[in-house]
Amino acid sequence: MSTKSNKRLKFGLLLILVLQTTGCVLLLRYSRHRTKDSSKNYLVSTTVVSSEIIKVLTSLIVLLAQTGSLMSCMRLLYKEMILNRQESLKSAVPALSYTVQNNLLFVALSHLDSVTYQVTYQLKILVTAIFSVLMLNKRLSLLQWVSLIMLMAGVVAIQLHDPSAQTKSSERQNDLIGLICVLISCFLSGFTGVYFEKILKKGDQSLWIRNFQLSFISSIIALINALVQDHSTISSLGFFHGYDYLTWTVISIHAFGGFIVAFVMKYADNILKGFATSISIVISTLISFYLLDDFTPQPYFIYGAPMVLAAVILYGYK
Structure with missing residues (x-):
């Protein structure tokens, strides 16, 4: 494949992944909140x-x-x-995990705005890295560990609320439910992805x-x-x-x-996937703020979100 064709392929894949990620999150969020009658x-x-x-x-x-x-x-x-059937039964572990994770995804987007969900969900990169080291004996570069620390700091900043902001107790409770669902999903996503990769590489x-x-x-x-x-x-x-x-x-x-x-x-790489995720979060932010009117950034979000986006991109470099 020529360099020009390879660039076109990567650009096409980038566009498809951005559309899929953004569309899935925003449509799911909208579909759960389009009617007041639950x-x-x-x-x-x-x-x-x-x-x-x-x-x-x-x-x-x-x-x-x-x-x-x-x-x-x-x-x-x-x-x-x-x-x-012994090999088939190995798929039961990720099957159960993915089922729980998918249920939690829908629940989380019923309680969190799409932007907070997407940015916080990037914590799965940290979990995946830890399981990769433990289960696949993968070695991470210093730059990747730095990006993971940035990711943690950014996610913590995003979850901090302005003390002066007036928030209803029911909304706080819903935010807590959504956050718990996202954190469990991150853990399951990291473990399941590494486990599935392991059985794929060892099996024929x-x-x-x-x-x-x-x-x-x-x-x-x-x-x-x-x-x-x-x-x-x-x-x-x-x-x-x-x-x-x-x-x-x-x-x-x-x-x-x-x-x-x-x-x-x-056909591409982790860097492309990181860029796709970052672009998707930016698009989701703009749509949520200007069109859906379901997201009002807190002061800490302005500091945390760029840190998460930078960490996602930085992690893709070796």
Whole structure:
């Protein structure tokens, strides 16, 4: 591939990742707050199930295209899912983790504005780095450790509230719920990403087989969670209660987000991903402040946000 073509590819990937990240967060936030009647909202638990099923179908279509026939695809799945069930069970750990994480993502964006969520969620870089050192024996450069310290300082600054600001107790409580959900998501994201990377590198199964295993097990876990958590609502109002075109758009964008990131990491690098995240946060800030009117920056946010953005970019350099 020529240098010019390579630059075009990277620019295209950057644009797609920025649109996916920004669109997913803003649309999810809007979809949860477009009506004051919470009883009309879709169930978070069922959207996670729907997202995982889309991943299963996508992985199945790709595997079908790779094998060339339905019978060949079924034989491959039988071999990898049944005969090689020990490897399949390894995907149960990230499957459970991703299911919990996806539920927390929806809950967090029901309580936090999109900008605070996105910036705080960058704490997952620190968690991922720590698990990479512990589980993959990865060595980090001094510059990367400095960026992680900057990341921590920036996230702490973002969460500090102006003492003189008047905040309702219910809003504070909601902020606390959102923050707890984000922190748990960061921990799960870091652990799951490193664990999944480890089993991918040590095993001989293809990425799409692993994706199918992961999404298939996740869909079962998510379905059980939905039936236990929202059994009465699903029984009375239906599984797809509150769904409309916007709900399906959010689900689809969220489902394909993982595939897009994998594609970016294959043909680009961490630096590009860091820039995409930074650009996405800037765009989300502008849209949230000027269009959605759901974000008013606190004084500490002005200091914390640039630190987080700089840390994300700095971490990509070796």
